Amino acid sequence: MKPKRPLDPYLFLAPTALVLGLFFFWPLALVFKNSLYRWDMLTPPEWVGAANYGQILASGELWGTIGRTLSYSVVVVVLSLGLGLGLALALDRPGKLYAFVRGAVFSAYVVSWVAVALLWMWILDADGGLLSTLCRAVGITPKNWLGDPAVALYTLAAVSVWKITGYSMVIFLAGLQDIPRSLHEAAALDGAGPFSRFLHVTWPMLRPSASFVGTTSLILSFQAFDVVRVMTQGGPVKSTTVFVYAIYEHVFVNLRVGRASAMTVAFFVLLLGLTALQLLSWRLGKPGARRA
Amino acid sequence: MSVRLGRRDALITLASSFAALAGAGCARGGKDGEASLWFAYGGTNREVLLSLVNRFNAEQSTYRIKAIYQGDYFEALAKLRTAIAARAAPALTHVVGEVVPYLAQAGTLLPIDETNHVTGDVVPALGQTGCFVRGSERPIVCAPFNRSTPIAYYNRALFDELGLRPPTTWSELESVARAATLRSSDGTVTRHGFACPIDWWFWVALVGQAGGTVVEDDGTPSLGGEAGVRALEFWQRLVHEERTMKPPPGRDYNAWQATNNDFLAGRVAMIWTSTAFLKYLETNAKFPVGAAPLPADVRRSVPTGGTMFVIPAASSEPERPAARAFLQWMMQPRQANEWATRTGYLPVSQKGLAELEASGYYREHPNDRVALDQLKDAFAWPWAPSLFRIQREAVQPRLEEAVLARRDARATLDEARRAAGEP
Numbered sequence: 001m002k003p004k005r006p007l008d009p010y011l012f013l014a015p016t017a018l019v020l021g022l023f024f025f026w027p028l029a030l031v032f033k034n035s036l037y038r039w040d041m042l043t044p045p046e047w048v049g050a051a052n053y054g055q056i057l058a059s060g061e062l063w064g065t066i067g068r069t070l071s072y073s074v075v076v077v078v079l080s081l082g083l084g085l086g087l088a089l090a091l092d093r094p095g096k097l098y099a100f101v102r103g104a105v106f107s108a109y110v111v112s113w114v115a116v117a118l119l120w121m122w123i124l125d126a127d128g129g130l131l132s133t134l135c136r137a138v139g140i141t142p143k144n145w146l147g148d149p150a151v152a153l154y155t156l157a158a159v160s161v162w163k164i165t166g167y168s169m170v171i172f173l174a175g176l177q178d179i180p181r182s183l184h185e186a187a188a189l190d191g192a193g194p195f196s197r198f199l200h201v202t203w204p205m206l207r208p209s210a211s212f213v214g215t216t217s218l219i220l221s222f223q224a225f226d227v228v229r230v231m232t233q234g235g236p237v238k239s240t241t242v243f244v245y246a247i248y249e250h251v252f253v254n255l256r257v258g259r260a261s262a263m264t265v266a267f268f269v270l271l272l273g274l275t276a277l278q279l280l281s282w283r284l285g286k287p288g289a290r291r292a
Numbered sequence: 293m294s295v296r297l298g299r300r301d302a303l304i305t306l307a308s309s310f311a312a313l314a315g316a317g318c319a320r321g322g323k324d325g326e327a328s329l330w331f332a333y334g335g336t337n338r339e340v341l342l343s344l345v346n347r348f349n350a351e352q353s354t355y356r357i358k359a360i361y362q363g364d365y366f367e368a369l370a371k372l373r374t375a376i377a378a379r380a381a382p383a384l385t386h387v388v389g390e391v392v393p394y395l396a397q398a399g400t401l402l403p404i405d406e407t408n409h410v411t412g413d414v415v416p417a418l419g420q421t422g423c424f425v426r427g428s429e430r431p432i433v434c435a436p437f438n439r440s441t442p443i444a445y446y447n448r449a450l451f452d453e454l455g456l457r458p459p460t461t462w463s464e465l466e467s468v469a470r471a472a473t474l475r476s477s478d479g480t481v482t483r484h485g486f487a488c489p490i491d492w493w494f495w496v497a498l499v500g501q502a503g504g505t506v507v508e509d510d511g512t513p514s515l516g517g518e519a520g521v522r523a524l525e526f527w528q529r530l531v532h533e534e535r536t537m538k539p540p541p542g543r544d545y546n547a548w549q550a551t552n553n554d555f556l557a558g559r560v561a562m563i564w565t566s567t568a569f570l571k572y573l574e575t576n577a578k579f580p581v582g583a584a585p586l587p588a589d590v591r592r593s594v595p596t597g598g599t600m601f602v603i604p605a606a607s608s609e610p611e612r613p614a615a616r617a618f619l620q621w622m623m624q625p626r627q628a629n630e631w632a633t634r635t636g637y638l639p640v641s642q643k644g645l646a647e648l649e650a651s652g653y654y655r656e657h658p659n660d661r662v663a664l665d666q667l668k669d670a671f672a673w674p675w676a677p678s679l680f681r682i683q684r685e686a687v688q689p690r691l692e693e694a695v696l697a698r699r700d701a702r703a704t705l706d707e708a709r710r711a712a713g714e715p
Binding site for chain 1: 366370373374376377394395398400480539541542543544546554557559680681684685689692693696697714715
């Protein structure tokens with residue numbers, strides 16, 4: 001049968017295709033192209049082939065940046081997931097006090113990253129900051145939270161966790177409220193204790209929420225920029241130079257669009273790989289997947 | 293007559309509106325006689341500049357300057373480069389001196405002074421002719437705006453109490469920093485004797501004092517040779533062995549601000565920073581602030597710093613007359629002196645400087661005199677397009693690595709030289 005209006009599907013697809021093409025595929029193609037040139041945006045680009053890729057590999061910059069970004073992401077994803085779940089379980093109760101605490105925890109998520117970064121810079125100041133003062137008051141020698149290369153990345157990760165945990169908590173709360181109470185009652189009648197009920201009822205029912213929170217916090221952690229720009233500017237000693245910040249530095253500080261583009265392509269490939277792994281694990285985790 | 297709009301008509305109308313809006317957004321050029329000035333100061337310096345702009349706008353009605361804040365020097369430069377690439381640059385802005393040869397070689401700057409009316413009265417060491425090697429042999433593309441040298445600031449009350457004088461040599465700096473450092477019973481430093489941002493500008497000063505040159509006149513990045521190593525090792529010794537120097541946290545101007553904050557809070561007895569902060573520190577310190585020239589090693593040496601006014605070639609042509617008029621106005625003695633005396637930057641007008649001398653200003657404000665006197669120890673930067681990249685990409689990040697992570701100074705500078713040689 002011949003469709004009456006064969007062009008209509010394409011017309012319906014066109015707006016989405018146009019937006020995706022203009023804001024995703026076209027810039028991506030430009031980045032691939034730019035990665036093969038030496039260019040400072042002001043003088044004509046010069047073809048260098050794969051030299052930009054060779055440079056970021058040979059200098060160790062690529063692996064160092066991947067290592068720092070993954071370390072940051074692991075801390076952010078694991079802690080925001082764990083804390084979000086813990087808070088959701090603790091605060092999934094009726095009452096004004098619980099509602100207030102839930103609101104207070106979530107409020108950090110709606111504050112801008114720059115405001116959060118400035119607040120934490122004040123708290124984490126090595127000399128007069130709140131945290132260092134509290135440490136001294138209880139007889140603990142405070143760390144140079146943002147000035148010590150061994151600590152700074154994890155300090156930034158902790159700040160990010162503080163900011164996004166409220167979001168994880170809300171998603172988990174929604175997941176918890178979707179679990180039928182009858183399941184808990186049936187498990188309790190069968191003699192299951194609180195831990196057993198969590199393990200065999202709550203957690204399996206929360207897996208889609210956990211998967212969603214894990215994915216969104218992973219994306220967010222890979223996009224870290226504001227907190228780095230405001231709090232450490234990639235230092236000390238490059239210890240907080242994560243991917244997006246490294247790309248920014250190459251373009252806007254070092255005037256190297258080609259090298260930044262090569263880093264962007266590497267970042268794209270890394271994210272593509274991680275997404276593929278995630279999809280694979282999701283498919284394997286689906287009921288009946290092993291039989292297929 | 294009633295008109296019924298179909299969905300398609302509504303979409304077409306919507307799309308046309310977006311296109312019209314986008315077109316309006318992209319339209320360039322302000323009203324007649326109006327020009328945009330991108331600037332990169334916060335705090336007191338921003339207030340002073342805005343008051344000057346307001347006065348310029350009030351004193352005449354032909355031109356109007358719109359001053360737009362663009363972050364710190366490097367943020368503003370990043371935006372400027374993007375704007376140049378997009379052919380949407382402001383009519384007037386200011387950039388760090390080290391980047392002028394690069395921007396000029398890329399053909400992005402317009403000559404500003406074919407008739408010598410704008411820069412004829414400029415203090416030579418601060419303008420293009422004296423600030424750059426053979427700067428007078430090429431078209432003048434920049435005019436001095438906020439020009440400075442690094443100077444030492446010290447807590448005069450504390451120095452008097454401890455019987456200390458500002459150091460004049462590196463060895464005196466070591467002993468003064470030691471004497472001013474305060475430690476608690478467990479050895480923790482509660483007040484450092486000295487602090488300085490781990491920054492290219494101060495390292496260049498140290499290299500010069502140790503007898504070296506960072507970038508040769510032909511653009512070769514020698515990074516001071518042995519003097520460069522000696523300068524870096526001096527910092528390493530003060531931070532790690534003596535533990536009398538506090539390296540501030542943060543990078544670029546965050547580190548500079550942290551240094552100021554430590555000094556104002558009494559956590560550091562003496563700092564090196566720009567003369568630009570003179571009025572800020574004098575106003576905000578709860579103790580009398582002393583200023584002194586930087587010490588010598590084998591000789592005295594300081595770099596000049598700060599920024600130069602430039603007119604980007606990618607600016608809108610109708611805006612340029614206003615930009616040129618404002619630039620010429622800013623170079624006049626009255627404005628140059630107002631800017632200098634309210635901020636701490638160096639006065640750039642020779643006539644203005646003579647007026648200040650004659651009025652006894654420097655007798656009343658001896659701290660203001662320090663940077664001016666140091667100009668005799670200032671060297672000219674090479675006209676090297678690679679200068680900015682050597683600074684930002686090859687040297688600056690490695691200084692931090694060498695000092696904070698205590699990497700071998702010689703190996704660090706060898707690596708920096710290799711990086712500086714990369715095309």
